[in-house]
Amino acid sequence: QGFDLTIRNGRIVTDDAIIEGDVGVRDGRIAAIGPGLAPGARDVDAAGRWVLPGGIDSHCHVEQLSGMGVMGADDFYSATVSAAFGGTTTIIPFAAQHRGTSVPDVVSDYAERARTKAVIDYGFHLILANPDEQTMTRDLPQAIRDGITSLKVYMTYDAMRLDDYQLLDVFELAREHGALVMVHAENNDIIKWLAKRLIERGHTAPKFHAVAHDPLAEAEATNRAIALARLVDTPILIVHVAGGSTVEVIRGAQSLGVHVLAESCPQYLFLTAEDMDRAGLEGAKFCCSPPARDAGSQEAVWQGFADGTLLTYSSDHAPYRFDETGKLPKGDKTTFKEMANGVPGLELRLPLLFSEGVLKGRMDIHQFVKLTASNHADLYGLSPRKGRIAIGADADLALWNPDRETRIAYDDLHDQVGYTPYEGRVIKGWPEVVVSRGRVVVEDGRLHAERGSGQYLRREAPQFAWPVRQPGAARRPDGLLSKAMAGAREG
């Protein structure tokens, strides 16, 4: 029987090979890979293009209330459209619990809003801010069983943070239920203490955000989170690693055999704290937590990706407009403490890394695929369905033209933020055709997907969520982490 769609004559990237040929798609899945496949009901020419798995963005904030109580500018429609245009076919945003809200209410609220709007597939992590009795004994275990197999906790932001005692409780619960805990690691007291002194001295401009969020606040909290995780023998994942000193802390723990995973983001490769040093409040457009740092930290993050210390590259898309609804709650009187934290990145995440990483020779195409798709699928329980070009996997594909040059302009993007921190940069390579479950969703610069056509992904247990020392931990696929890291080192 024929194919519904045949992608013709591309350079297809699988885990360990580059195949010049075709991808045959049937019923939304990859049915065949190789040269000279039969025609499909529809053929798409991929000559001169790389055929890569669609990206998975495992860290983005969509239609979500932030820790500071601000609603993001993108809903599930604009966020998923924007992601699709940038070559991403799966997102894992957060269903965010706040103090005083229950997990089932939060989950059904987010699920309902996403269901009617998303154009690509999505799962959820839970943000856990209210680890009360009911949450810990009943609701959280149930959410994990229902396919929300990872959760994020905060060590900073007064409204969100857990103390060390609560972190231990959460890590223990995750260990027992095979969930992966993502940790926002910054020392809350260091940041508050510095911020108070800066404000008292009149240092209120956006650039002082980076001074308050000292690299030591990040490195210390990371080290502490790792110690707590070691104590209860639970793997954790440190999100949005910004500082070179934090990369060192993580690498050191990994070299001792500790299962600590880590992620970084475009802002830590392509921005620095100096970007916040602009006239007026313009610098707020570059403000995120932790902040982008300096050239040395950028280099350390590149190195962390190259040697496997960092396993996932996500956007941490946190979309706040440059007005009273986001970055400037107090108008031109806004100090760095009140600006919403976060930068957009769903659409440009992959094009930036393809251009500056792959085409400039900093990483090969297999490494790019791991960092942008397959590692996310493995870490968050989406393998083998998502994240790879393989027979039987969902036909989530991006056809990259490596020669296309783009001058980044906000007007060409599809989010609702109103600006991009990468305005004016010239990059090479663009995902010109994007396929989600066999549907061509982006082509010729246009969207071909219906609102609500994305599917919810109930996720399996993350591959790396199981304890190391637990006797009889048969469900833990042994040595996978070290294999993944060795694979990254082999490059």
Ligand code: URP
């Ligand atoms: O500045 C950031 N990253 N805002 C988003 C929330 C978070 O902590 O990831």
Ligand code: ZN
């Ligand atoms: Zn965070």
Ligand code: ZN
């Ligand atoms: Zn985030």
Ligand code: ZN
């Ligand atoms: Zn390679």
